[in-house]
Amino acid sequence: MTTPRHLDWSLLQAFVLVMRTGSLSAAAIQLKLTQPTVGRQIRTLEEAVGEALFDRTPQGLRPTDRAQALFDHALGLEQAAQALATAMAGKLDSPTGTVRVTTSEPFAVERLPVLLNPFMEANPGITIEMLASNQVENLLRRDADIAIRFARPEQPDLVARQVGMMELGVFAQEGYLARHGEPQTLAELAQHRMVGFDRDPFARRVAERLALPVESWRVVYRSDSMVGQHAAVRAGLGIGVMQVAVGERAGLRRLMQAEFAPKQAVWLVAHADVRQGRRFRAVFDHLAAVLPGEFRG
Template identity: 55%
Template sequence: MPETDRQPDWAQLRALVAVMRHGSLSAAARQLGQTQPTLGRQIRALERRVGEALFDRLPSGLRPNQRALALYEPAAALDDAAAQLAVALARPTDSAAGTVRITASEGFAARVLAPILTGLAEAHPGIEIELSATNEVENLVRRDADIAVRHTRPDQEELIAQRLGMVEVGLFDARGYVVRHGLPRDVRALAGHRLIGPDKDPVGLRLAERWGLPMDSLRFALRTDSRTAQEAAVRAGFGIGVMSMAEVEPGGDLLRVFPETATAAFPLWLAAHADMRQSPRLRIVYDALAGALRARFG
């Protein structure tokens, strides 16, 4: 009776394919680098597995019967696939090629990461960057992104992270706004100015409270959770808003408000999945970001 309680042995199927392709045990054994008795045992074991003979034993060699012919096509397909897999495993690959997805906040991605990624692209043209410029925290464990630049340390065990420095922020307005409306004398005087602030972003609201701003009397003339839109409004002279020091060009058109007091800083973290160590392209991008950001904010 056929042995139906276990999966077919790949060595037995490979022996079948070799014998049918080369016409004899001796020729098949030479092709597989095995001995003829070993190959014969594999054929007999396969015959026990299917419950009947697969070859007619003739003086001129082995002649496959109808059952062997029925098994040959799927077995040969497996053999060909195994050969292709062996070639693929042995073929060297470009260690610095492929896609890497990075996530960071809007303003940070535009003002800080873009120049760093430009240099990276010149050094490693085979790497394609997907830059998710969003204030939402994308899930690295779920692989929504490969690498994340964050202001909070991730707590998932599957992730690795390093603190690279601190990002300072302050209140700014444009020179054109100052010409029209002047500068507030103190924090309480902000109530008489057009303010640009968050809509529902809890980080932005906590930042205002951290500075001791009178939230009960402040009214934001423009509310948006888009850091890009906030920055654009400040630069356009709409009003006073929060800007990262890294996003303000020295000697430019923006002026600090309360430079001696209204300053806050957030830690800068670079995070990735621990499997990143096994991917050369991810490691290249991660190390490049770590070095450049540490040099700037460390």
């Protein structure tokens, strides 16, 4: 194993970016290097460690347990290097570095850029990596640094704060209702054209938790992209379930509000590093301030 005195920081930079992006090509783009160069850096680091850090699979690079164990230490070195660079530049008051945020696809696309805009104008040294995903990312494995989740996190070691409530509703386009009529109960949705998920197990679990009889629905348009589902409902292809705020902004008609209006708590969640890293804490504090205005239930 290479001793820390002789450790090459460029190898750790490549390692951190490959861990974050999951591929050599994506890391190469951020490093402004070629993919073969990043590949050689990873192999050199693996030789120094004495074992493979990534399993090469058809789906891409999968970190080994040893890579996961080294990742937090490498992040600490990265944070220290960024702090040193900031101090040398004489900009101690401005946090710098990359913060990876994950949230649901609709919120990531439609609202989060608007909410982050004033923060990023005031903090030009911070880069946001947005992971638009409906899956519950594992912050302990550093899939992301900060998450906006619509279910309370189960891991006890995470920092979590409830920032509001989100309401769901059933929505349809006026043109669809003019052609097919308006259902009056959830049971009548079985006679209508529905827009729903495809193979997403997370969406299936949500439907089960909300007691939605999706198995009896005639789903004419399936997509695991929530943005894709919303576009289909706006186009009049069928009826769909979505966040009330999203449906209202799209000018859709809400149906059966008295029968179906479930609310879910919204949580701002972070890895424990948010207590230590200035850039993590800055993003977390900003989101904690603005999200309650978005999710008033």
